[in-house]
Structure formats: structure tokens, C-alpha cells
Amino acid sequence: MPKSKAVRREKPRERFSYDPTKVLTRLEEYGKKILEDIKAGKNPYFDIPMRGIGNVYFDEKRRVIRMGDKLSRRYFLNVAHARKFMQTLLIMAYVKRLVSENKHASLREAYYANKHTIPGTKENTFEDQRESDPIIEDLERMMGVLREEMHLTADRRGYIYGDIVIRDGEDEFNTSKLGMGGWAVPGTVEHLQFVEVNVDYALVVETAAMADRLIEEKFPKKENALIIATQGQASRGVRRLIHRLHYEEGLPIIVFTDGDPYGWYIYSTIKQGSINLAYLSDKLATPEAKFVGMTMDDIERYGLKNVTEKLKGIPPNKKGGPTADYKRILEEMEYPWFQNKEWQRQLKMAIKMGVRIEQQALANKSLEFVAKKYLPEKINNGELLP
Amino acid sequence: MAEANQLFKEFKIQSVSEFFRRNAAMLGYTGKIRSLTTVIHEAVTNSLDACEEAGILPYVRVEIEELGREHYKVIIEDNGPGIPEKYITHVFGKMLAGTKAHRNIQSRGQQGIGISGAVMFAQITSGKATRVITSTGDDKIIEAWVKIDVDRNEGKIVKKEKHPNPKGWRGTRIELEVKNVRYVRSKQGVYWYLKLTAIANPHAHIELIEPDGRLIVFPRSSEDVPEPPVEMKPHPRGVLTDDVYRMAKKTRRSSVKRFLVGEFSRISDKKIDELVEYIAALRLIKTEDDKNVQEQLYERLMKGEVKAVLRSFRGYTKVVKQVAKLMEKPPEKLSWHEAEEIVEAFKYMKFLAPPTHGLRPIGEENIEKGLTNILKPEFVTAVTRSPKVYSGGIPFQVEVGLAYGGEIPGGFELLRYANRVPLLFDAGSCVTTLAARSVDWRRYKVDDLDRAPLVLMINVISVHVPYTGTGKQSIANVEEIQNEIRLAIMDAARRLQTYLSGKHRRLHQAKRRRTFEKYVPEIARALSVLTGEPEEEVKNYFLSYIEGHFAAKEAGGAEEVSENA
Numbered sequence: 001m002p003k004s005k006a007v008r009r010e011k012p013r014e015r016f017s018y019d020p021t022k023v024l025t026r027l028e029e030y031g032k033k034i035l036e037d038i039k040a041g042k043n044p045y046f047d048i049p050m051r052g053i054g055n056v057y058f059d060e061k062r063r064v065i066r067m068g069d070k071l072s073r074r075y076f077l078n079v080a081h082a083r084k085f086m087q088t089l090l091i092m093a094y095v096k097r098l099v100s101e102n103k104h105a106s107l108r109e110a111y112y113a114n115k116h117t118i119p120g121t122k123e124n125t126f127e128d129q130r131e132s133d134p135i136i137e138d139l140e141r142m143m144g145v146l147r148e149e150m151h152l153t154a155d156r157r158g159y160i161y162g163d164i165v166i167r168d169g170e171d172e173f174n175t176s177k178l179g180m181g182g183w184a185v186p187g188t189v190e191h192l193q194f195v196e197v198n199v200d201y202a203l204v205v206e207t208a209a210m211a212d213r214l215i216e217e218k219f220p221k222k223e224n225a226l227i228i229a230t231q232g233q234a235s236r237g238v239r240r241l242i243h244r245l246h247y248e249e250g251l252p253i254i255v256f257t258d259g260d261p262y263g264w265y266i267y268s269t270i271k272q273g274s275i276n277l278a279y280l281s282d283k284l285a286t287p288e289a290k291f292v293g294m295t296m297d298d299i300e301r302y303g304l305k306n307v308t309e310k311l312k313g314i315p316p317n318k319k320g321g322p323t324a325d326y327k328r329i330l331e332e333m334e335y336p337w338f339q340n341k342e343w344q345r346q347l348k349m350a351i352k353m354g355v356r357i358e359q360q361a362l363a364n365k366s367l368e369f370v371a372k373k374y375l376p377e378k379i380n381n382g383e384l385l386p
Numbered sequence: 387m388a389e390a391n392q393l394f395k396e397f398k399i400q401s402v403s404e405f406f407r408r409n410a411a412m413l414g415y416t417g418k419i420r421s422l423t424t425v426i427h428e429a430v431t432n433s434l435d436a437c438e439e440a441g442i443l444p445y446v447r448v449e450i451e452e453l454g455r456e457h458y459k460v461i462i463e464d465n466g467p468g469i470p471e472k473y474i475t476h477v478f479g480k481m482l483a484g485t486k487a488h489r490n491i492q493s494r495g496q497q498g499i500g501i502s503g504a505v506m507f508a509q510i511t512s513g514k515a516t517r518v519i520t521s522t523g524d525d526k527i528i529e530a531w532v533k534i535d536v537d538r539n540e541g542k543i544v545k546k547e548k549h550p551n552p553k554g555w556r557g558t559r560i561e562l563e564v565k566n567v568r569y570v571r572s573k574q575g576v577y578w579y580l581k582l583t584a585i586a587n588p589h590a591h592i593e594l595i596e597p598d599g600r601l602i603v604f605p606r607s608s609e610d611v612p613e614p615p616v617e618m619k620p621h622p623r624g625v626l627t628d629d630v631y632r633m634a635k636k637t638r639r640s641s642v643k644r645f646l647v648g649e650f651s652r653i654s655d656k657k658i659d660e661l662v663e664y665i666a667a668l669r670l671i672k673t674e675d676d677k678n679v680q681e682q683l684y685e686r687l688m689k690g691e692v693k694a695v696l697r698s699f700r701g702y703t704k705v706v707k708q709v710a711k712l713m714e715k716p717p718e719k720l721s722w723h724e725a726e727e728i729v730e731a732f733k734y735m736k737f738l739a740p741p742t743h744g745l746r747p748i749g750e751e752n753i754e755k756g757l758t759n760i761l762k763p764e765f766v767t768a769v770t771r772s773p774k775v776y777s778g779g780i781p782f783q784v785e786v787g788l789a790y791g792g793e794i795p796g797g798f799e800l801l802r803y804a805n806r807v808p809l810l811f812d813a814g815s816c817v818t819t820l821a822a823r824s825v826d827w828r829r830y831k832v833d834d835l836d837r838a839p840l841v842l843m844i845n846v847i848s849v850h851v852p853y854t855g856t857g858k859q860s861i862a863n864v865e866e867i868q869n870e871i872r873l874a875i876m877d878a879a880r881r882l883q884t885y886l887s888g889k890h891r892r893l894h895q896a897k898r899r900r901t902f903e904k905y906v907p908e909i910a911r912a913l914s915v916l917t918g919e920p921e922e923e924v925k926n927y928f929l930s931y932i933e934g935h936f937a938a939k940e941a942g943g944a945e946e947v948s949e950n951a
Contacts, residue, residue: 031916038927041934076909076928077935079901086905086912093915121904 009200010250020099023150026143027096034089038076045075046088049141049279056278058336063287065272067141067279084135090114090125091135098151104188106153107133141279146190148240153187158238159208160185161215162226165196175226180215182227185237189244197249202226203375204234204242204289206257206266210359210370217371223379226251234270236277239284242270246286253286254379259294260311260356261328264347267291272337287337291385292378294357296349302374307364308355315354326351342385404536406506413503414857418456422567423579423810425460425507428500429560430583431807433464434590436558439614440467443606444590448580452597456568457512463559468522475541478505478516478532478560501560502541506534508562515544516562523556569597574810580604581760582801582808585787586748586845588756607759608752618744618849619651622732623779631725634717642720643713646728652737658713663692664731666706670699687734740781742773745847748806753787753843761841763789767881769874776866782848784870787841788878790885794839801843804851804861812860818844820863821871830879831886842878844871895936902932 030046037044048071049055055068076085094114098105105113111132117124126132140147147153161182165174168186172195175183203225205211211229214220220227226245230238245251255270257263271289273281299305313324322330332338333347350356362370378384410416414424430446437444442465449461469477478501505516515531531544571577577594584592584604591606620629639645646653646661653661664687671683687695696702712724748756753768770785802809802818813819822842827835852862861867910925917924 027916031913035913035917035919035924035927038924038931041931043931077902077932079898082902082905086908089909089912089916093912096915118904118908123904125908 009252013247013250020102020149023099023143023145024096026145027092030092030143031089034076043075043077044085045073045081046085046138046142047071047073048138051137051141051276053275056275058272059281060336063272063337064281064285065275065278066281087114087126087131087135088138091132091139095139095150095152102151104151104153106155106187107136110136110152144279146240146280146283148188148190148236151188154236156184156187156237157232157235158185158228158230159183159211160226160228160241161211162202162220163196163198163224164194164226167193167195176220180212182211182215182229185228185235185241187235187237189237189241192241192244194245194249197245197251198224199226199251200224201252201254201379202228202242202245203292203379204228204230204253204255204270205359206230206232206263207359210256213363213367214371214375217368219371219375222371223376230266230270233266236280236284239270239286242289243284243286246288253289254292254384255289256292256359256375257294258356258358259296259298259350260358261325261332261350263294264291264332265328268332268335268337272335292375292383294359294361295385296346296353296357298374299353299355299357302362302365304357304361304364307361308353308357311350311354311356315351325356340386346385406503406510406536410507411857414859415503415507417574418566418568419570419572419574420811421507422450422458422460422564422569423574423576425504425562425564425567426462426576427579427807428504429460429462429562430580430592432501433462433466433558434583434587434806436466437464437590438612441611441614442466443609443611444587446590447593447595448576449595450569450576450597452569453563457565458563458567458569458597460562460564461559463557465557468556468558469518469520470522471528474518474520474528474530474532475543478502478518478534478541502534504562505532506536508564509533511565511567512563514563516560518558518560520558521551521555523551523554525551527551527555571596577602579808579810582803582810583806585756585760585801585843586753586803586806586808588748588752588759604760607755610752612746612748612752615746616744618741618781619649621651621740621779621781622653622735622737624740624777624850625650625729625732625779627722627726627729630728631720631722634720634725637717639717641714642717645717646713651741652739657735657737660692660735661728661731662706662709662713663696664734665709665712665727666702667692667695668727668730668734669705669709670696670702673699690736692734737779739775740779742781742783744849745773745781745783747783747785747847748845750785753785753845757787757789757841757843761789762793763839763841764791765789765882765885767878767885769877771870771874774866774870776848776852776864780848780850782846782851782867782870784867784874785845785847786871786874786878787843788875788882789841789843790882791839794841796837796839798835798838799841801841802861803843803845804853804858805847806845809859809861811857812854814860815854815863816860817863817868818846818861818871821868822875824868824872825875825879827879830876830883831890832879832882842875844875846871895939899932899936903929906932 034044049067050070050072055070056065057068059066074085074088075081091110091114094110108129111126111129114132115124115126136147136152139150159182160175163174163176165172166183169191173183205214205227208229208231211227214227219225228238228242234242242253246253253270255267257266267289271285271287273285277284299308311325313326314321315326316322316330329347329350333344338344338347362374406413414427415421426448430448433446434444445465447463451459451461453459508514508516515533518530518532519527521527527549529547529549533542533544534540535542569576577596580592580594581604584590588608589606589611592604594602596602633649634642634645637645637649639648643658646658647655667687671680671687674680674683683695683698696706747770750768750770754766757763757766766787766789768785768787771783773781773783775781800813800819800822802813802816809816822844832838832840846861846867852864854860854862906925906928909928910921913919913924914921
């Protein structure tokens with residue numbers, strides 16, 4: 001039975017939708033178009049949505065960062081483009097083989113698999129992984145499919161713990177029955193299916209240490225919550241998992257980070273997406289996520305003044321400032337999604353007090369404090385930031 | 387104070403050999419390497435000059451045999467006109483004798499000291515006579531051993547033999563034995579000298595046998611014997627008092643007037659009348675006491691206001707008549723002072739520029755042939771400027787050749803010539819070097835001159851090349867000459883620039899094309915995986931597309947060129 005009044009599971013809005021044939025069809029369409037161009041004596045090209053800050057905007061209505069419609073055209077017959085044109089096709093052919101054979105490769109494997117010396121030259125098709133990674137991102141943008149859908153995965157980071165049952169291929173398991181470490185989130189989560197979800201909400205935790213603490217205190221069981229440890233900035237796998245749990249299972253998402261600019265940025269990425277992956281916001285961002293802490297108010301409220309740390313850098317009113325943390329906070333204050341009273345107040349307060357506070361600082365009270373008092377109190381009272 | 391008798395105890399008349407020993411540097415005999423080059427130079431220039439005058443295509447063979455440490459036998463053989471028996475002693479034995487020294491004519495050598503200097507050098511280093519074998523192509527071959535009587539400055543034939551000449555051989559072969567010299571393949575050695583000579587004389591076939599037996603051939607690339615230079619009368623602006631004085635003593639003309647009109651260029655009867663007025667004016671000006679007035683009069687004279695200057699003196703007609711009388715006297719009676727007056731007047735007078743028909747440039751076509759033949763470059767061009775005048779009256783002409791790339795190694799090379807004779811020494815102070823360095827080569831697409839595979843040859847032609855010293859290896863920095871050289875270089879460099887930009891464009895296109903072509907196999911394989919189309923076919927689509935694109939570009943490029951042309 002859910003204890004919480006403020007946090008309640010909602011009805012699902014998206015359905016599980018992974019379909020490998022979609023990727024294959026797209027790849028063939030592009031290949032055919034190139035072939036038709038060259039047969040017709042036209043300079044073949046790819047239209048690739050431009051990356052970078054110039055081509056992203058904040059969608060006020062859906063409250064996510066989205067990619068604009070600026071395209072860059074990559075021609076074959078252009079000295080500056082030819083190499084990348086060739087690389088794009090190489091990766092496309094590779095993806096086609098991966099998906100049709102139902103194999104997955106890491107970004108590094110994809111790099112090595114396609115790297116070779118071009119016959120008759122001293123040039124390699126790829127000289128560095130820094131050449132192949134952007135091509136893969138280009139393909140995501142161009143075809144509107146996730147890297148994970150192309151069976152290309154990044155290193156895994158983050159884990160989950162809680163009473164949910166997941167089907168991963170032929171395996172089916174409850175993530176609260178895998179020991180204290182929970183279940184590590186893989187690079188790609190597209191193919192996962194949620195068989196049973198017996199939790200009321202998901203608590204996204206920045207540090208592994210805090211997640212471990214909560215598991216030890218049996219917080220997931222007592223509060224009927226799923227713990228998702230991001231281990232710093234959330235990986236794509238974790239963000240996609242959060243997105244899917246929210247939209248496919250209706251789980252409310254509550255984010256618990258350090259009270260500092262980096263922690264708030266982690267929250268912002270989960271919620272609105274990032275500039276770099278703006279084209280994936282529809283699949284990665286969860287604008288309905290809420291923030292539980294740490295907040296600047298917590299310092300006063302729970303008497304944590306003596307466990308704060310000074311912000312790094314020079315404050316804005318001092319000579320040479322603002323720098324480092326101060327600068328970062330001021331930048332965050334400009335984000336459209338932080339344009340509300342509560343967040344502006346928090347950020348201003350941080351600058352004024354000149355301090356930051358870590359999740360672990362709560363251990364100053366007692367080891368059980370965070371699990372028994374801090375989190376249940378704030379979450380059940382709905383004391384969350386938007 | 388020492389007695390004069392005491393002082394004169396040491397007085398001795400210096401013998402020619404003594405002079406020669408002390409002044410060897412003046413004649414080019416300094417240093418073991420250079421001395422050998424000088425010997426060869428004297429013989430080879432004689433051969434080339436002689437062939438040219440006789441209208442023969444020269445064949446010159448140089449052989450150097452090592453006899454011991456710094457001890458060589460040098461053999462130079464040509465197919466020239468040969469030397470008549472009675473002139474052998476004069477040619478080889480007497481210094482300052484020759485067929486050209488007394489004539490105003492462009493030639494490779496100038497003072498006629500050359501080959502006799504070499505004979506002398508051989509004699510004083512090895513003690514051996516020079517062996518001369520020559521025939522004018524008649525029924526006999528003369529073989530003579532020549533020495534120089536150093537005290538009397540006279541040639542002496544030590545031994546002479548006559549041989550029959552059944553095959554009608556014609557030419558001259560001389561053998562000199564020299565010590566204190568060294569054969570080295572350096573930029574100042576014989577090899578380099580002959581190579582440079584071959585470049586400037588494409589009509590000559592030159593062979594060299596080095597001491598180690600190696601035969602090097604610089605073959606002929608032109609069949610045209612250059613026209614022999616013609617004698618030119620001196621221009622009044624280029625003569626000294628001594629020239630006029632001595633010429634007057636020697637002339638067979640009846641009067642000073644006839645002598646001046648007959649033996650100088652650009653002097654007519656009318657000019658003599660003018661000259662009379664100028665001399666008279668100068669005499670009168672010298673009588674003026676007021677220095678300021680004198681200065682003013684000189685200035686007006688310089689402006690050509692000779693009549694006005696004369697009129698400003700009372701009784702000037704008397705002086706004019708006196709001077710006019712001078713013109714009628716026999717030239718051998720001309721005094722030094724009078725000669726001085728004539729030369730001074732020349733300085734104030736205006737004359738037509740000197741005739742230039744005596745200058746014999748190599749010619750653009752022959753320079754190109756010479757450079758191509760010897761250096762095997764990928765690009766060559768030459769510029770022969772029209773004759774100009776320096777110091778008011780000495781005609782000269784400049785020509786340059788530029789060779790680029792091909793077998794030319796990197797590093798700028800300047801080949802200097804005066805009247806076709808290679809200059810190997812004192813490059814630093816030479817006007818040719820200064821002019822070449824003063825050009826901004828980057829403007830002509832030569833970005834790094836010191837690394838460019840570029841050879842620049844410069845030939846300065848004149849009856850009187852203004853050398854910086856007696857070594858005759860460096861041309862003085864005369865402004866008019868430097869300007870002409872610069873203009874010639876820039877003209878040639880512009881053609882090089884046109885060539886290089888065309889080449890760069892073609893290279894650039896080929897490189898671009900290669901950029902695309904190299905990716906085609908990769909692209910074809912990938913597209914074949916994506917579409918199922920056979921790899922080979924995809925490849926051909928791409929290759930023919932590239933082909934078409936560059937063919938169109940080429941056509942476009944050609945149009946551009948024709949528009950410019």
C-alpha cells in the first residue's frame with residue numbers, strides 16, 4: 001500500500017516500442033538515395049542536423065531541450081566532406097550487420113571493427129575513436145534512432161535496486177533480490193521489458209555511497225521505492241531507463257543530488273535533456289521529474305551549517321569574479337527551466353551563503369537519519385522542487 | 387740623410403717573371419685549385435674565340451693527367467683554325483700580345499696576357515716548356531716546345547719539328563706541365579668551369595678527362611656558330627685622355643679632325659664644329675677670375691648654351707679660330723694638354739648613344755638550349771635585353787636564363803658570366819649577386835629561394851665590363867647594369883611564375899581527384915552492404931562521376947587560360 005499522498009504512480013503514456021526493422025529500413029533508404037544520386041550524375045550527400053548550441057532550443061510546451069532544424073549537408077564530392085562521407089557509410093553498413101545479426105558492439109568495438117588502412121594509401125578509415133563516435137551521433141540525429149537501437153552501446157554506469165521484475169532477453173529477475181549491489185544498468189536498455197513494477201516511485205541518487213546507505217537502511221522496502229544510482233552524471237542508459245519507467249510505467253521520478261551546481265546540473269539533464277543530446281530529448285528527458293534535495297533550505301532546517309563546504313572560485317561581487325562554482329550557478333540561473341521562484345531562490349541563496357552541501361553530510365546527524373527522517377519526511381509531505 | 391747612390395744600390399729592373407710572380411693574383415694564379423682553372427680557362431677561351439672568328443663549330447677536349455703530388459699535365463686540344471708557324475712565339479711567348487687587345491671589340495679575354503701567362507705559370511712551377519702541336523690544315527703539322535725568355539719578355543722555341551699532315555688535320559693542341567696546383571671537383575674547379583662554359587656556349591662540344599680517367603662530355607646543342615664580334619670605334623664619352631693621346635700618335639689620318647671623325651663613333655664634321663666651340667668656351671671660362679661667375683658658366687655650358695657662353699666673352703671669335711686651327715694639325719703633333727681639352731669638352735657635349743652592333747649576346751634560344759642540355763630542367767626561359775649604355779658612353783647588354791626543377795637539385799644557384807666567360811670567384815661583391823638577391827622571389831611563386839631547384843644565369847656583355855678588381859671575377863655595382871639585370875630577372879621570373887602557378891593548379895587538381903578516388907572502394911563496399919547492389923558496379927558509378935566532374939573542370943580551366951591569353 002502506498003504511504004505517500006504526494007507521490008503517486010500514474011497511468012502509462014508510452015508503450016514499449018523497440019523495433020529493429022525500423023533501423024534496417026532507414027539504413028536501406030539512405031543507401032538507395034545515395035546510389036540514385038550517383039547514378040543520376042548528382043553529387044550524393046547526407047543531410048545531418050547540426051550539432052552544437054546554435055541548433056538547440058528550449059521547448060516551453062514540453063519543457064525539454066530540443067534540436068532545431070538546421071541541417072548541414074555532407075557531400076561526397078567535397079574535399080572537406082569526402083572522408084566523413086565515406087566514414088558515415090562505413091558505420092551505416094556496420095550497423096546494418098549488427099542489427100540484422102542481433103549483435104551488440106561497444107563504441108570502441110565499432111571503432112576497431114571499422115578501422116583499417118585504405119588500400120593504396122597510408123591513410124586509415126578511422127584514425128581515432130574521436131572520429132567514429134561523432135559519426136555515430138550524426139547517424140542518431142540523421143535517422144532519429146538511438147545509438148542503442150543501432151546496437152551500439154556505451155560503457156555501463158549506474159545501478160538500480162527495488163521491487164521490480166525485469167526481463168532481459170531470456171533472463172527474468174527482481175532487482176531487489178540480487179544482493180546489496182542491485183542490478184547494473186546496461187549500455188542499452190531498449191530491449192528490456194518491465195514484467196512487474198511493485199514500487200510507488202523511483203528515487204534517483206547521485207552518489208553510489210548514498211544509494212548503498214539507503215539500501216542498507218532498507219529504505220526501498222520501507223518506502224516502496226526504486227533506487228536508481230547514477231554515479232555522477234547519468235549515463236544514457238540510466239536516463240533512458242528513467243524515461244521509460246516514467247512514461248511506460250507511470251513511475252514518479254524524484255532526484256536526490258548534492259546541493260551544489262554539479263548536482264543541480266545532473267538533475268537538469270535528467271529533467272530537460274542536454275544540449276549535446278538535444279535530438280534525443282524525446283527519448284531521454286523526463287520533464288516531470290522532481291527534486292528532493294539537497295537544498296539550501298535543508299542547511300537551516302536540519303542544522304547542517306557546520307557540515308557545509310565553501311563554494312570554489314571567486315564570488316560575483318569580488319574582483320575577478322565570478323569564477324568556478326559561482327559562475328556555474330549564475331549560468332544555471334539563466335536556464336529557462338530554472339526560471340521559477342523556488343529555484344531562483346535556492347540558487348541565489350547558494351551564492352549568498354557561498355556554500356555547498358553534500359548528500360553524505362546528512363550522516364552528521366546519524367547514519368539512519370537520511371533514510372528514516374530526511375527523505376520520508378520531505379517526499380511524503382511533497383516538499384519537492386519543480 | 388742617405389745618399390742617393392746608397393739608395394739606388396738596390397735598384398733593379400724587374401723582370402717579367404718577377405712581376406708575374408709578384409702579381410700572380412692579378413692574372414688569376416692564386417690558390418692551387420684556381421691556378422689550374424685559370425690555365426684551362428686561358429686555353430679554352432682562346433680555342434672558343436678562335437673557332438668563332440673562323441666560323442668553326444668548336445670541339446674542345448681537356449685532359450688532366452696526374453704526374454705526382456700537386457703535379458699535373460694539362461692537355462687542351464681544339465679543332466680551331468690553327469696557328470701559323472711564325473706566330474707561335476708571339477701567341478705563347480709574349481705577354482700583352484694578341485689579335486684583340488688593341489681593338490675595341492668584345493671578346494672573352496681582354497689584355498692578351500692569357501695563354502702566355504699560362505705558359506709562364508707552367509714554366510715557373512715545373513720548369514718545363516709548353517708543347518704546342520698545331521696545323522692550319524695545310525700539308526704540315528708543327529710541333530714546338532715554347533718557353534718564355536723572362537728577361538726579354540719574348541717567346542723562345544726550344545725545339546721544333548715538322549710532321550706531314552696527310553689527313554689534313556687542323557687545330558691546336560697544347561700540353562702544359564704544372565706544379566703547385568690541385569684538381570678538385572669543387573665549384574671553383576675545372577669541372578664546374580667547363581660545365582658553365584658549356585651552358586653559355588651551346589655551340590661548343592666540350593670534353594673533359596679527369597685525372598682518374600673519367601670522361602665527361604658536355605655535348606653540343608646548337609649548330610650555329612655565333613657571329614664573330616665586330617670591332618667598334620670608341621664612343622667619345624667612354625675615353626680617357628691617354629686613349630686619345632695614344633690613338634692620335636698611332637693613327638694614319640691626316641688631321642686631328644679627320645682622326646676624331648674617323649676613329650670615334652658618333653663624331654661627324656658637324657660635331658667637330660661644335661667641339662671647337664666647346665673647347666673655346668672652356669678655355670675662356672678658365673680665364674674668368676670670379677669663381678661664382680665661372681661656376682655659372684660651367685653650368686650653362688652643361689645645359690648646351692655654348693654660343694651664349696662664348697658671346698659673353700669679348701673677342702671670342704679669335705679663340706674659336708685658334709681652336710679650329712688645332713683641328714687641322716697632324717694628329718701625331720697633338721699635345722697631351724690638347725688631348726685633355728678634347729676629352730673635357732666631350733664631357734659637356736651631347737652624343738648619340740654608342741652603336742651596339744659589336745655586342746654579341748648568347749641569345750635567348752641558345753641560353754635555353756644550353757641550360758636544357760646541361761642541367762636537364764623541367765622549365766627553362768631566357769631573356770636578352772636590348773643594349774644599354776653606362777657611364778654615358780659604354781654599351782652593354784644583359785641576358786639571363788632561368789632553369790627550374792627536373793634534375794636540378796634544391797638550392798638556388800647563380801651562374802655568372804661576363805662576355806660568356808664564367809666567373810667563379812668573388813661572387814659576394816658582384817653586381818649580379820646583388821641584383822639577384824634584390825628581387826623579391828616570393829612574388830614569383832618561389833617561396834624559399836635557398837631551397838628552390840632554381841638556376842639563374844646572368845651574362846653581362848660589354849666591350850668594357852667594369853670588373854671590381856684585376857682578378858676579373860666580379861662585376862662592379864654600376865647602377866645602370868644592376869637595373870638592367872633586375873629587369874631581366876623579373877621578366878624571366880614572371881614566366882617562371884606563370885609556369886609554376888599552372889603546375890600548382892594541375893598538381894592540386896590531381897591531388898583533389900585522388901582524395902575522392904581513394905575513398906571509392908570503401909564507399910562501394912559499404913553501399914553494397916546497405917543496398918545489395920554489386921560492389922563493382924557501385925564503384926564504377928562513382929569513378930565515372932569523378933571522371934566526368936574533373937573533365938568538365940579541365941575544360942573550364944582551359945577556357946580560363948585562353949581568356950587570359
